[in-house]
Amino acid sequence: MLKIALIGAGNLGSHLFEAWSASSEVQLTQWLNRSYAHPNCKGVAVIQELSSLAPTDAYVLALPDREISTVSAQLPTTGIALHTSGSMPLDVLKNQGGKGVFYPLQSFSKKQSVAFDRIPFFLESEHKAHHSLLEQLAKSLSPNFFWMDSKQRLQLHIAAVFVNNFTNHLYQIGADLCEKNNIPFSVLFPLIETTAAKVQQLSPNEAQTGPARRKDIAILEKHLQHLDNPQQKELYQQLTLAIQQQYNDEL
Amino acid sequence: MLKIALIGAGNLGSHLFEAWSASSEVQLTQWLNRSYAHPNCKGVAVIQELSSLAPTDAYVLALPDREISTVSAQLPTTGIALHTSGSMPLDVLKNQGGKGVFYPLQSFSKKQSVAFDRIPFFLESEHKAHHSLLEQLAKSLSPNFFWMDSKQRLQLHIAAVFVNNFTNHLYQIGADLCEKNNIPFSVLFPLIETTAAKVQQLSPNEAQTGPARRKDIAILEKHLQHLDNPQQKELYQQLTLAIQQQYNDEL
Numbered sequence: 001m002l003k004i005a006l007i008g009a010g011n012l013g014s015h016l017f018e019a020w021s022a023s024s025e026v027q028l029t030q031w032l033n034r035s036y037a038h039p040n041c042k043g044v045a046v047i048q049e050l051s052s053l054a055p056t057d058a059y060v061l062a063l064p065d066r067e068i069s070t071v072s073a074q075l076p077t078t079g080i081a082l083h084t085s086g087s088m089p090l091d092v093l094k095n096q097g098g099k100g101v102f103y104p105l106q107s108f109s110k111k112q113s114v115a116f117d118r119i120p121f122f123l124e125s126e127h128k129a130h131h132s133l134l135e136q137l138a139k140s141l142s143p144n145f146f147w148m149d150s151k152q153r154l155q156l157h158i159a160a161v162f163v164n165n166f167t168n169h170l171y172q173i174g175a176d177l178c179e180k181n182n183i184p185f186s187v188l189f190p191l192i193e194t195t196a197a198k199v200q201q202l203s204p205n206e207a208q209t210g211p212a213r214r215k216d217i218a219i220l221e222k223h224l225q226h227l228d229n230p231q232q233k234e235l236y237q238q239l240t241l242a243i244q245q246q247y248n249d250e251l
Numbered sequence: 252m253l254k255i256a257l258i259g260a261g262n263l264g265s266h267l268f269e270a271w272s273a274s275s276e277v278q279l280t281q282w283l284n285r286s287y288a289h290p291n292c293k294g295v296a297v298i299q300e301l302s303s304l305a306p307t308d309a310y311v312l313a314l315p316d317r318e319i320s321t322v323s324a325q326l327p328t329t330g331i332a333l334h335t336s337g338s339m340p341l342d343v344l345k346n347q348g349g350k351g352v353f354y355p356l357q358s359f360s361k362k363q364s365v366a367f368d369r370i371p372f373f374l375e376s377e378h379k380a381h382h383s384l385l386e387q388l389a390k391s392l393s394p395n396f397f398w399m400d401s402k403q404r405l406q407l408h409i410a411a412v413f414v415n416n417f418t419n420h421l422y423q424i425g426a427d428l429c430e431k432n433n434i435p436f437s438v439l440f441p442l443i444e445t446t447a448a449k450v451q452q453l454s455p456n457e458a459q460t461g462p463a464r465r466k467d468i469a470i471l472e473k474h475l476q477h478l479d480n481p482q483q484k485e486l487y488q489q490l491t492l493a494i495q496q497q498y499n500d501e502l
Contacts, residue, residue: 163443
């Protein structure tokens with residue numbers, strides 16, 4: 001059975017721990033979790049220091065991007081180090097053993113449970129010899145995995161910021177407008193869901209509707225007049241312009 | 252049984268026709284559809300001219316906002332006129348009979364079928380006497396309906412533009428980045444779905460993750476360096492700023 005050590009206990013680290021500590025396909029040998037005071041959690045040895053790491057097949061680094069280099073440099077000299085970052089290249093890893101990337105494309109919140117089997121994993125490996133190890137590790141969590149180089153992965157991460165972080169901010173603006181006007185935010189849920197579902201059937205280009213696409217100047221101006229928050233107004237204008245230009249370009 | 256005439260055959264009009272022509276709770280007496288050459292469609296009389304409208308209980312105007320005034324002024328003098336616009340006030344109606352609003356909060360595309368029973372309807376009526384008619388009409392399509400005045404409805408429509416039209420544009424940017432980098436857009440679907448689902452359990456404020464919220468300057472700069480399209484870059488900056496300010500304000 002594949003033996004791995006997990007380094008990190010943030011949003012991603014905690015969810016990986018939950019999944020792998022209960023896995024029959026992977027044996028979690030150690031968990032570096034500095035905020036956990038007990039030596040054992042769910043049968044896994046918890047350690048506080050990198051120097052306590054024992055040699056194992058793979059070290060999974062669920063760490064902030066800026067810590068990957070330094071931490072990887074302190075790993076045991078055997079075994080493959082895998083980082084989990086969308087935007088960092090493979091060669092940010094400074095360990096002496098194998099190097100690879102194990103990037104799950106999802107937004108993790110500690111409060112929210114995770115269905116790993118629906119999450120796509122993006123894999124990269126310095127050496128072909130490690131392909132089967134990486135695939136075995138991915139399969140322990142999800143049937144959806146893809147091989148991808150560092151350049152593509154960075155672009156995918158940028159795309160993910162748009163469809164996840166930035167979309168969530170648009171939801172935030174919707175919630176804010178509802179709250180200010182004494183409307184339950186939940187009335188927007190069916191629209192939010194349909195918008196997310198529609199784009200999986202039509203392309204976003206076909207799915208676009210609304211005053212910006214229709215170039216309905218009267219409504220656009222009325223909306224701007226009735227937006228009090230200058231930042232929301234600015235975003236309304238920028239996004240409207242972007243939509244208008246997209247459909248201009250197509251004429 | 253409630254008798255209604257439907258005016259308009261655009262995205263919304265076509266879907267309302269499909270639903271009401273098959274309804275056992277509402278009798279569709281006439282459909283004004285200028286692009287349909289036959290005098291009858293699914294048992295409903297199709298007309299080409301407003302002057303062909305016969306008196307009925309309610310006239311539902313599924314029309315572009317700018318046509319509501321002119322068309323409503325030409326309606327028969329009895330019966331209630333109902334417009335279906337989010338951003339137009341009740342008093343844009345110029346008919347002599349009753350006036351009301353029947354606004355379904357959803358984005359309609361002709362290509363995509365509609366589950367009206369999941370859509371919330373927002374109702375407004377000039378006279379209390381028409382409340383039961385409007386509720387009966389709403390119930391013929393959906394159990395979710397709310398009373399709301401014109402001022403609130405305009406704000407709700409602005410919120411809908413953010414969570415639907417603008418969100419769809421962010422999906423479009425995601426699709427564009429994927430296409431340019433030879434990545435199937437479908438790998439983003441689980442993330443799009445989770446983002447839409449999460450906001451229904453956590454608040455958008457709690458659900459926010461990513462480099463903008465974390466103020467991860469190194470990643471933000473790397474993403475901007477690797478975005479070629481100036482408009483995408485501008486939106487990335489604006490949305491990042493908006494997220495950063497939101498979490499600043501909370502400190």
